[in-house]
Amino acid sequence: MLAGDWLIVIASSVLVIFLFQHLWSHEHATTVQIRLDDTVYGTYSLNQQRDIHVNGTLGKATISIINGKARFSQSPCHNQYCVHQGWLSRSGQAAICLPNQLSLELIGETKHYDSLNY
Amino acid sequence: MQINTTINDHRIAKLAAFAIALHMLEAVIPSPLPGVKPGIANIVTLYVLFKYDFSSAAWVSMLRVFASSLLLGQFLSPTFILSLAGALLSLCVLWLSMHLPRKYFGAVSLSILAAFAHIAGQLMIVRLWLIPHASVAYLIPIFALAALFFGVINGLITHQLLNNNLETKLENKTDSASSTAT
Amino acid sequence: MRKKLSIVLIVATCCIAIFGFIVYNKPPLYHSQSYVFGTLVDISIYGEPEDRAKSLSNEIMQDFQHLHHQLHAWKPASENQISELGALNLAFASQSKPINISPLIVEILQDATKLSKQSNDLFNPTIGHLIGTWGFQADEFAATSIDNQKIAALIKANPTMDDIVVANNTAYSTNSSVKLDLGGYAKGYALDRAARYLRKQHVKHALINIGGNIIALGQHGDKPWRVGIQHPRKPSAIATLDLPDGWAIGTSGDYQRYFMLDGKRYCHIIDPRTGYPVDHTQAVTVLIPPQAPDHSQAGVLSDVASKPIFIEPAENKPKIADAMGIKYLMVINQSSQVFVTPEMQNKLTWLDQDFKKRAHVQPTTQH
Numbered sequence: 208m209l210a211g212d213w214l215i216v217i218a219s220s221v222l223v224i225f226l227f228q229h230l231w232s233h234e235h236a237t238t239v240q241i242r243l244d245d246t247v248y249g250t251y252s253l254n255q256q257r258d259i260h261v262n263g264t265l266g267k268a269t270i271s272i273i274n275g276k277a278r279f280s281q282s283p284c285h286n287q288y289c290v291h292q293g294w295l296s297r298s299g300q301a302a303i304c305l306p307n308q309l310s311l312e313l314i315g316e317t318k319h320y321d322s323l324n325y
Numbered sequence: 326m327q328i329n330t331t332i333n334d335h336r337i338a339k340l341a342a343f344a345i346a347l348h349m350l351e352a353v354i355p356s357p358l359p360g361v362k363p364g365i366a367n368i369v370t371l372y373v374l375f376k377y378d379f380s381s382a383a384w385v386s387m388l389r390v391f392a393s394s395l396l397l398g399q400f401l402s403p404t405f406i407l408s409l410a411g412a413l414l415s416l417c418v419l420w421l422s423m424h425l426p427r428k429y430f431g432a433v434s435l436s437i438l439a440a441f442a443h444i445a446g447q448l449m450i451v452r453l454w455l456i457p458h459a460s461v462a463y464l465i466p467i468f469a470l471a472a473l474f475f476g477v478i479n480g481l482i483t484h485q486l487l488n489n490n491l492e493t494k495l496e497n498k499t500d501s502a503s504s505t506a507t
Numbered sequence: 508m509r510k511k512l513s514i515v516l517i518v519a520t521c522c523i524a525i526f527g528f529i530v531y532n533k534p535p536l537y538h539s540q541s542y543v544f545g546t547l548v549d550i551s552i553y554g555e556p557e558d559r560a561k562s563l564s565n566e567i568m569q570d571f572q573h574l575h576h577q578l579h580a581w582k583p584a585s586e587n588q589i590s591e592l593g594a595l596n597l598a599f600a601s602q603s604k605p606i607n608i609s610p611l612i613v614e615i616l617q618d619a620t621k622l623s624k625q626s627n628d629l630f631n632p633t634i635g636h637l638i639g640t641w642g643f644q645a646d647e648f649a650a651t652s653i654d655n656q657k658i659a660a661l662i663k664a665n666p667t668m669d670d671i672v673v674a675n676n677t678a679y680s681t682n683s684s685v686k687l688d689l690g691g692y693a694k695g696y697a698l699d700r701a702a703r704y705l706r707k708q709h710v711k712h713a714l715i716n717i718g719g720n721i722i723a724l725g726q727h728g729d730k731p732w733r734v735g736i737q738h739p740r741k742p743s744a745i746a747t748l749d750l751p752d753g754w755a756i757g758t759s760g761d762y763q764r765y766f767m768l769d770g771k772r773y774c775h776i777i778d779p780r781t782g783y784p785v786d787h788t789q790a791v792t793v794l795i796p797p798q799a800p801d802h803s804q805a806g807v808l809s810d811v812a813s814k815p816i817f818i819e820p821a822e823n824k825p826k827i828a829d830a831m832g833i834k835y836l837m838v839i840n841q842s843s844q845v846f847v848t849p850e851m852q853n854k855l856t857w858l859d860q861d862f863k864k865r866a867h868v869q870p871t872t873q874h
Binding site (some may be wrong): 208209210212214215216219220223224226227230231305 | 425426428429430431433434437462463465466469470471473474476477478480481484
């Protein structure tokens with residue numbers, strides 16, 4: 208093997224390791240999709256720290272994003288099921304606020320299923 | 326019917342036949358992981374590229390893909406398209422990487438690069454056509470690892486073959502085989 | 508030699524390009540979501556051009572809206588107009604003469620009566636007053652104080668589907684305490700209706716999800732549709748399974764609608780024998796294969812069949828599951844123990860390792 212061959216072997220090994228880390232730490236979602244009624248309100252990267260305020264059917268809800276996680280942090284609905292859902296961090300996880308007609312879904316490289324039975 | 330053939334054509338035909346045989350052999354041997362195959366036929370392509378030139382290697386590679394699929398009854402099937410996409414992309418990469426300085430980058434380098442191009446081409450088809458599901462991403466690291474592993478092995482084998490001058494031995498063998506047959 | 512090579516390479520590239528074009532032309536997955544039926548409706552259509560898929564899902568959403576107005580138990584369609592079911596309930600309450608009902612209601616009443624009988628009246632859509640007493644008949648319900656006397660009185664009145672007499676497109680009730688609430692039926696009925704509509708429109712592949720109840724048509728590309736089952740206490744899925752053509756899945760859970768009072772959870776599923784919410788079960792999931800045309804359909808069963816199983820205590824669950832004809836069943840009890848039938852176990856792919864370890868395989872019929 209020549210010097211360049213070693214270089215290629217090392218570079219490819221690094222690539223393979225990177226691929227494993229990136230695609231097999233799978234459930235890590237990359238973005239959160241916010242839907243308001245029947246439209247997509249917006250899709251936001253999870254690699255940031257911010258609060259998003261959305262005016263739902265009932266009123267203003269707050270969705271927080273911190274370090275790869277997202278949650279409803281404040282909602283005008285009565286039961287607060289959406290807030291109690293807590294942090295979502297894995298791809299495919301979702302929180303729905305029926306009264307406010309607002310939903311969050313985490314989107315990543317892989318999705319385990321087409322639809323959720325609940 | 327008379328077709329004028331050159332020595333070059335004969336050589337390509339012989340080497341392509343060898344590649345087809347390896348391809349078919351691989352097709353009938355079951356793989357522990359579906360889709361993961363060593364790609365030993367690529368050894369012939371690499372060998373030809375080093376020993377002769379790019380156009381001979383491209384001929385061998387294309388003849389192998391078309392002829393094997395015809396022989397296996399997979400012509401225009403998904404398997405054929407996968408193998409064609411892999412072969413085309415790996416030829417592109419070989420064409421680019423053969424301009425790398427030979428002093429530093431040998432058969433192993435080209436073998437690894439071609440193997441990665443091969444799976445990249447196949448995975449693109451899989452993602453776009455066969456399984457339009459994001460779940461394919463899950464398989465990429467496995468295929469990449471297999472490409473690295475078999476790329477190195479095939480590269481080392483090619484390296485050995487080039488040093489041992491296999492073709493002359495092969496020629497002797499086929500000559501003796503044909504003489505015993507007559 | 509070189510010239511011929513370029514021809515070969517061009518042919519090869521053309522092969523890929525042609526397939527690329529076919530792929531490009533193949534319509535992708537169309538996905539739409541809407542809040543109708545008081546819940547989230549989610550329709551996926553695969554293999555249809557986007558504009559057609561869009562108009563079909565809009566059609567279905569509108570039909571659901573229409574159905575919702577007809578079947579709603581407690582909300583007027585508009586300020587001065589009540590739903591057909593609302594009018595019927597008023598007639599039942601005032602013990603008036605038989606009133607005219609639409610063929611839709613006739614069909615639903617007959618099917619619901621049959622299912623109610625099959626479940627020993629554990630599926631009882633006539634306990635609307637009881638559900639109202641617990642405060643679950645509102646979009647926004649609060650932790651109520653519990654009116655034990657009223658509950659006892661409603662149980663004594665004993666409304667059942669048998670009290671309703673349907674004849675010649677009219678109906679009346681022999682019991683004034685009957686108040687229809689199709690909360691555990693309408694979503695399933697709507698699933699079947701949408702599936703029927705899509706098949707009639709020659710749509711081969713679709714997945715319809717109404718508030719968690721799902722029915723599948725065809726498949727997603729060359730793979731079956733795959734659905735996840737919600738964890739009763741966490742915002743994630745515990746397992747996935749493939750839903751083949753015509754199959755439906757439904758879950759009754761204590762996490763869907765509930766309120767907390769003095770640290771105790773009161774869920775929306777009420778035992779019609781006692782009048783109190785069920786507290787021994789977290790979730791019951793049923794998987795329904797396609798049914799014969801003259802029977803209750805898969806969607807309806809996915810909605811209805813899980814309730815009686817949810818209500819019965821653990822020892823009676825296998826028996827009632829048998830009575831409802833359920834083979835694919837998963838039960839999660841209050842201490843988070845999981846029981847699955849062997850048939851269900853074969854279908855499930857666990858995502859949650861804790862649940863996988865805790866799952867007990869148990870046939871429905873215990874001999």
